[in-house]
Amino acid sequence: MKFNRIEDMDLDGKVVLTRVDLNVPTDDGKVTDTTRIDKIVPTVRAIQDAGGKVVLMAHFDRPKGKRVDGMSLEQIQPALEAALEQKVTFASEAVGGPAKRAVAAMQPGDVVLLENTRFYPGEESNDPTFAASLAALGEIYVNDAFSAAHRAHASTEGLAQLLPSAAGKLMEAELDALNAALGDPVRPVVAVVGGAKVSTKLDLLSNLIEKVDHLVIGGGMANTFLVAQGIEVGKSLAERDMAGTANDILAKAGETGCTIHLPTDVVVAREFKEGAASETVPADACPPDAMILDAGSETVQAISDVFASSKTLIWNGPLGAFEIAPFDNATNAAAQEAARLTREDKLTSVAGGGDTVAALNKAGVAGDFTFISTAGGAFLEWMEGKDLPGVAALADGRQ
Incomplete structure (x- = not known):
């Protein structure tokens, strides 16, 4: 614009x-x-x-x-x-x-x-x-x-x-960065979307699968997509009533040519606390009495490979329960790989959203991303493809 x-x-x-x-x-x-x-x-x-x-x-x-x-x-x-x-x-x-x-x-x-x-x-x-x-x-x-x-x-x-x-x-910096990420990006474009619930990011997912080449889904949201594919996730956070919607998103992505990436291995634990005993298992092998709290190393490697083959990255939301160790490993490792590629001028990386900023700060890479938005709701609405009145007014107002 x-x-x-x-x-x-x-x-x-x-x-x-x-x-x-x-x-x-x-x-x-x-x-x-x-x-x-x-x-x-x-x-x-x-x-x-x-x-x-x-x-x-x-x-x-x-x-x-x-x-x-x-x-x-x-x-x-x-x-x-x-x-x-x-x-x-x-x-x-x-x-x-x-x-x-x-x-x-x-x-x-x-x-x-x-x-x-x-x-x-x-x-x-x-x-x-x-x-x-x-x-x-x-x-x-x-x-x-x-x-x-x-x-x-x-x-x-x-x-x-x-x-x-x-x-x-x-x-100006925000608009230039967002235009570089979604308006007129250098392709291929990969988006990372994490967080707890699919229901809070429906508009975001629907818009992104029409705009990006790869969509990495992490956090509790990924569990809902696993459930939609008939995979049992034990006591993990998942919106089982959103399984139909998740399948609709997968089908639409197939039509738009967007490749959706879900975890292939996961880190599970019986307790949600700092330093809890954990193990890594295939994504379809979560024990009935355990919960998925992070993505595994195989998944992180696959995400890193997608980053390496992409030119533009948009990131919103963590890949796991990043607030406590050891369930911050996937978010930290993927973020550090994105930061490395950015430093080497191989990737334009734009991130935003409250948990995202906190996660990237925790990973020690916030200063290495091309741009990090602290705008919260405005950043999310932009990613959802919505018109922002304050931005539209600058383009349409008196000159």
Whole structure:
């Protein structure tokens, strides 16, 4: 898709309304993890380098259209100033007098932080009047919050219809990576989809089997597919009532030319705990009193072979119960192989989703993947083939 980037806009001397993600964890009013704050710094710097005045807009928590003191963005101000290494002016309202006065006093390079946009009911309802009140504060709109792009809110979608708009640096990186993975990828493309339940990823699986050449299914989801093929899985987590759906997906994959890869050997145990006694058995030989908690070494080798023959990888979800050893072995080994191929420029690797990020961090390879999305719901909806309002608005909004 085509969208404006910061470099495409004339920002010199202009007020740039910049939607960012500042929904960070806090404890007693102090930020405990600055990752999301750190990630917006390149966008702020790019606007400043172009002579712009940066007005930051964001939500925090779920105040449901009402002012909640504990959800004020004022508590984010000190961490924001530390990350930007400069003073940040806080406006106690997102619209109205305090916001107008803070913006009117700005000089190029200054940064103003508006109050939580979700204190206003017009934000989540994408009310045109509220969007217009926000738009009146600035001249250019930049969206750098891909993580909120699946919401059609005033600050994520409405503003793009009212002001010349562009993607921020983080949004730009996310869109470029996702386009490289699913929009116009270098083939062959392999997708890894893990997790507990098929029922939560039906849209994802249905979309991927039309887009990728290989689909690796792991975690509890794989058990459901094994059951669908008449294989007993003992006490393993499996959605037996989804067997018909799993068979439909297998049949559709056959029609689209997508090869689905399921475990051929599995790691089983009688207890789900750290260091539990375990053994590796063929996928069709799980004892009745045991549960499948990971993929076996033969399966990992097969996955590695698929990676080696592919050019693009999309990863969402672990291959086993990665949170505890020894059931993290398959996820760790496959991730490390993907990282090796990426380092050697043989594979473009894009990953996302909460458990995925945690698993890749645990495997020690997060820094080696081409791109890791922390956007959660927005990343999943993109993989499902759904339109994201905040992204579509950048392409369709005022130029």
